Amino acid sequence: MSDATTTDLYEVTMALSYLREGMRAPATFGLFVRDLPPGRGFLVAAGLEPALDFLAGFRVERADVEDFAAALKRPVEDLQPLLGLSFEGEVRAVPEGHAVFADEPLLEVTAPLPQAQLVETYLLNQVCHQTVVASKAARCVLAAAGHPLVDFSLRRTHGPGAGFQAARLGAVAGFAGTSNVAAATALGFPASGTMAHSYIEAFPDEEEAFRAFARCHPGPVTLLVDTYDTEAGVRIAARVLKDLRRGPGCAIRLDSGDLGALARGARAVLDAAGLPEVRIVASGGLDEYGVARLVRAGAPIDVYAVGTRVGVAADAPYLDCAYKLVEYDGRPVMKLSSAKVTAPGRKQVHRRAGHPDVIALAVEAPPESTRPLLHTVMRGGRRTGPPDRWQDARERLSADLAELPDSALRIEDPEPVRPVRSRALEELTARVRAQIEDRLPSRAARSV
Template sequence: MSDVTTTDLYEVTMALSYLREDMHSPATFSLFVRDLPPGRGFLVTAGLEPALDFLARYRVDRDDVEEFAAALHRPVRDLMPLLGLAFEGEVRAVPEGRVMFAGEPLLEVTAPLPQAQLIETYLLNQFCHQTVVASKAARCVLAAAGRPVVDFSLRRAHGPWAGLQAARLGTLVGFAGTSNVAAAVSLGIPASGTMAHSYIEAFPSEEAAFRAFALSHPGPVTFLVDTYDTQEGVRIAARVLTDLGLGPGCAIRLDSGDLDALARRARALLDSAGLADVRIVASGGLDEYGVDRLVRASAPIDVYAVGTKVGVAADAPYLDAAYKLVEYAGRPVTKLSSAKITAPGRKQVFRRAGLPDVIALAQEDPPDSAQPLLRTVMRDGRRTGPPDHWQDARERFREDIAALPDSARRIEDPEPVPPVRSPALEQLTARVRSGIEARLRRPAAVLPPSALSARPS
């Protein structure tokens, strides 16, 4: 399946109509999030890099045309105007890893109208999924308060590609590693893993399983201790580690039950066995809320493994994001639908230290000491620089999250810092709205029958 045909059907029908009407003028579309999901004080923007890869190779070929025709149940010749269409526009975007808020453009595309329209669905798909997962992963890092967090989400992610994205996004916001081998190798991030309960059950005893595992893996090992009786599993793990002369770098993993109480008992047993350097890893249905409760309770847990709830952003699995036309042929446009009003014109977001962001028009000068967040990353359909790396995005995230007020960072009942609009943007919005409302009040023109006849293709 081609990425070109990974789109909604109405993108194709609109683009075809634009071509028929000779509507090739530059159009600017703005991608933004209308409202933050419940329980979120911020977003971490992600998805730009795969989106730019998609745009750089975007070209409608013969197979794509045939698939469009098949979907529309029309002859291939009717769809031939789309053949060869490629993305040749400009992209201004907020780099990955930046902390953002509702209403702020994450990306703006300016391209001939048919091109800018056809790419809508794919861009929203990339930004929505990756931003929502990155934002939840970031909250896990905050909740862990400096303790390592590891990604265990692959087995319940919504497909292998989503699992790869989750591993990358976790690393982007500070995760220490992933269980996903493909992600670890392809992205150059640490691989992390232990053993399953099935491994323990396959041996005649826990001790036999632990000894076999340690002999097979000479490096530091992690024993899963809660297959049968957790306290007894810790005692056996301690005995095996002591007998084999293992300790620093090794760990035990708790995967179920009252993790706070079990971690305290396990820590006491390990310490009494002279294994103070053996760490405790906790997993099993954790996300930022569970991690936060354990950290606040001072549970003696050294590493947190998060999986299902983070990989699918279980409590807030989607973004109310939009990709809206804000300018066509030099004319600012807006939408007045109830609860879905958009601001017209090309925009910029300015960040000010200790103050709310300012959403302004693209041509405005920045406020004093303000930093523009959108930058040109593609021109004439080509990247303006080399691909960004997750390490760079991680550094941006660290700087942004450190500057965020505690009220927005907290896990329970966070308070976002909503941006403000510049006076110039407010004035343009009012002017465009007034013009639309004036047109709506005019009597409808009566067209002659000749004007209603179909134009030749």
């Protein structure tokens, strides 16, 4: 079984029907977010790289056809038209790391209709999930106000694949490290970790546990101090670090309770012990809201570790994403359903610092002093360049956030910038709407 079967059944039934009807003309689908989730002033485009990997390797094999037939409870021969189908189209997309807004196409796929249809589900899965997690991670970086952040989400994400994605997206957002060893190794990103409460509990007391850990790891160590009594744990950790002369680079970690108050108490103990260089790491149910509160309160926390709430984007775990047909065989098309109206035609998004983005038709001349967001990243089913690096996406995000208004960057009650549509796009939308409505039976009946 290949990734070709990672799709919704109706994609298969539609693609098969298109092939039997001879509908193989080029079709363009646009993937976009209808509305930003509550509490979001912007989104971070993500998921494009694995989406391109999928498209580059997409091919319906014999085993896939057999699986499709089994799902439909039909003879394998009925599904034969799908055999050998591969992706041979073009993709124009917003590179990962760019800030994006509602209604802006994150990518456009142009390919023979059956091909463009059959890849819908996988593209939505990759782009929507990773965009929502990247956006959450970026907000954590904003909240931390320069303090390093570490990803601790692997044990709570929805599967190891999602955990890898969370680590990568944290790197894109500006995190300093991850606890995920596989991701750190694959990405060339710093791995970071301490110890668990079980380690402390396995020893007769905290001091013996701390000394054993330090003996095993000759470099800087981070000691978890809140297994029993946090204040006592800090004092024991300070004594061990001072006895072993291991202060520089070392840290203590607070994982529960009133992190602000505990951090202030721990800082006082460490300073009094002559260990001002020992850092304080805080973890335990944190996301951008908790981090922002601690930073505003002036808590003496040096590093924030965020996990569950960020890895699953707990307060906004999904996007209202859509992948809609906007053109078929040169004919612009649109959907008129209530509250889900789409705009027809291939598009481009033009950006200019200090101004709303302009969503325009792809054939329009760009407005003065703007730069296009969508770039051709695949042609003829092949990438137009080497795979993008997370470091490149990180630079794009940093540059885009520097151009956004403070109101969009707020952690509490942000105000997203609303893109505008070009006059040509508005005119095409009105024209196509009128053509569709003229063909509707209800309209025809009224005209009699």
